[in-house]
Amino acid sequence: MPNPSAAMLVIGDEILSGRTRDSNTHHLACELTKVGIDLREARVVADDPDAIVAAVNALRERYDEVFTSGGIGPTHDDITAECIARAFGVGIDVRDDARQLLAEHYARTGAELTEARLRMARIPEGARLIDNPISVAPGFTLGNVHVMAGVPSIFEAMVASVLTKLAHGTPLLSQSLRIERGEGDIAAPLRALAEEFPDLSFGSYPFQRDGAFGSNVVVRGTDAARLDAAMVRLNALFPA
Amino acid sequence: MPNPSAAMLVIGDEILSGRTRDSNTHHLACELTKVGIDLREARVVADDPDAIVAAVNALRERYDEVFTSGGIGPTHDDITAECIARAFGVGIDVRDDARQLLAEHYARTGAELTEARLRMARIPEGARLIDNPISVAPGFTLGNVHVMAGVPSIFEAMVASVLTKLAHGTPLLSQSLRIERGEGDIAAPLRALAEEFPDLSFGSYPFQRDGAFGSNVVVRGTDAARLDAAMVRLNALFPA
Missing domain, CATH: 3.40.980.10 (MoaB/Mog-like domain)
Structure with a gap:
């Protein structure tokens, strides 16, 4: 539901x-x-x-x-x-x-x-x-x-x-990875990963600090094990 | 316009x-x-x-x-x-x-x-x-x-x-008065004042700090002289 x-x-x-x-x-x-x-x-x-x-x-x-x-x-x-x-x-x-x-x-x-x-x-x-x-x-x-x-x-x-009086749902879980590279460099592999995990949502939130660009990639979903699996792949794609 | x-x-x-x-x-x-x-x-x-x-x-x-x-x-x-x-x-x-x-x-x-x-x-x-x-x-x-x-x-x-490319209007001016009394005490005279100055808008924005209640009353309009006149009346109604 x-x-x-x-x-x-x-x-x-x-x-x-x-x-x-x-x-x-x-x-x-x-x-x-x-x-x-x-x-x-x-x-x-x-x-x-x-x-x-x-x-x-x-x-x-x-x-x-x-x-x-x-x-x-x-x-x-x-x-x-x-x-x-x-x-x-x-x-x-x-x-x-x-x-x-x-x-x-x-x-x-x-x-x-x-x-x-x-x-x-x-x-x-x-x-x-x-x-x-x-x-x-x-x-x-x-x-x-x-x-x-x-x-x-x-x-x-x-x-x-x-x-306290309303019906609750399944809490949305999220994990994120800070990537110190421009969004243009991470966009293609990130899109492929999002297609591999259609049950999760992948958001890329660019930041700009001291002249450097990067992005916080946030993965959201309701299944903790699937989130963990996606984060393993994400970390492998974009090692620190 | x-x-x-x-x-x-x-x-x-x-x-x-x-x-x-x-x-x-x-x-x-x-x-x-x-x-x-x-x-x-x-x-x-x-x-x-x-x-x-x-x-x-x-x-x-x-x-x-x-x-x-x-x-x-x-x-x-x-x-x-x-x-x-x-x-x-x-x-x-x-x-x-x-x-x-x-x-x-x-x-x-x-x-x-x-x-x-x-x-x-x-x-x-x-x-x-x-x-x-x-x-x-x-x-x-x-x-x-x-x-x-x-x-x-x-x-x-x-x-x-x-x-820089859009048509501008008449800037909205505002003045405000901080009143250290509950909104319930200022509501009636404030309503009367708002009716006296129908060309201005009077907003009351309550605050609560260290257990004390008060309100910031903000008067807005496009005519500076009318704003000044309203503020004189407001200050007289609610002396500090």
């Missing part, structure tokens, strides 16, 4: 303007690889309702799981929850269990449960809450879409919680 | 597996912001021909300019140029001017112009070459799609070259 497929959707003008670097996609990619869920696509869209709705609907239809990051805070530019409700054609309102989480949290910290903060208890109909062990305001899962915060520490905690 | 719009398409399994962090999108975002071209969307797709062709065609129809990164080297997993030709429905073959660039370069360096390296001279019909001052193998522009290398130093040089 093939591994489950997944997509990431990052929501936020700040990434597209260059103000902020997105680190959540990289984190998700590493975590999914470990549990055998294949991240097939990632997108960044602006804080624009039509763009968010269109991306959510395109991705949730095409992939088994969709993870989103950003736009679920209390300010006017946090529009993700409304957009998810619109994408699914369901209602959205303050939900009692989410409101109670926030009320207890703010009672403890002494802050006021303002109308703005209450926005974070607005949950689309039919969603399950995702725990936020850091700042309490929950994410949620609706269908195959997991809606999480953009702040990296909170995103990461939410991913950990979601991944 | 609205600013030109743009999208970024990163091609590469290595980003989606978490092996490599993409830094090219962030670089492009910063450079486009400076020249008034609005980056509206970014996508990462795998080394999969159907996925690349579909993404190129979706993005080139929707945005004024599309920038791609990755997959134009000499190895078997470098399939971007073929996919661009397929997306546009044109042929692709080794082109004399590109072959000559490579031949001269390898004659100088003493390396052989292997069949694999010659793949880097395969250019879709009707494309213009993009200079590669670092390792010579060119990128190309076909229609509104600019096809560039994934190695960051080469990508960055190619972006600089492409941007």
Whole structure:
């Protein structure tokens, strides 16, 4: 059976303007690889309702799981929850269990449960809450879409919680060899080796450092013995 | 007149597996912001021909300019140029001017112009070459799609070259204020301020450090005087 497929959707003008670097996609990619869920696509869209709705609907239809990051805070530019409700054609309102989480949290910290903060208890109909062990305001899962915060520490905690609930696949294993030769010299034997091991994928990732060119060749697959066999051949082809 | 719009398409399994962090999108975002071209969307797709062709065609129809990164080297997993030709429905073959660039370069360096390296001279019909001052193998522009290398130093040089040839817009200016209060406390006055300045965009980007929460509020727009006016009001609302 093939591994489950997944997509990431990052929501936020700040990434597209260059103000902020997105680190959540990289984190998700590493975590999914470990549990055998294949991240097939990632997108960044602006804080624009039509763009968010269109991306959510395109991705949730095409992939088994969709993870989103950003736009679920209390300010006017946090529009993700409304957009998810619109994408699914369901209602959205303050939900009692989410409101109670926030009320207890703010009672403890002494802050006021303002109308703005209450926005974070607005949950689309039919969603399950995702725990936020850091700042309490929950994410949620609706269908195959997991809606999480953009702040990296909170995103990461939410991913950990979601991944305990999803079907895992066969983890993709990888081994790599650093080759201090130009890609043009290794391309022909590497292609032949890739054809010899059609069950593995061979990637060549060129680097350039201090004027010297080389490549990291990465071999990926789910069968450890086949990976070992390929690496023996690769090392023989390109001795250090 | 609205600013030109743009999208970024990163091609590469290595980003989606978490092996490599993409830094090219962030670089492009910063450079486009400076020249008034609005980056509206970014996508990462795998080394999969159907996925690349579909993404190129979706993005080139929707945005004024599309920038791609990755997959134009000499190895078997470098399939971007073929996919661009397929997306546009044109042929692709080794082109004399590109072959000559490579031949001269390898004659100088003493390396052989292997069949694999010659793949880097395969250019879709009707494309213009993009200079590669670092390792010579060119990128190309076909229609509104600019096809560039994934190695960051080469990508960055190619972006600089492409941007001299494109229509620029009105650069987006931004100013920001760091506010050491929870977003829930600033949300209501911030929303009111955003309604007072509908020509500007107000983003709130929460942070969390050493257990304290706060937010960077970023105001963006094209009119410097309006930005200044908004910042005066913002500073008055949230004194340090």
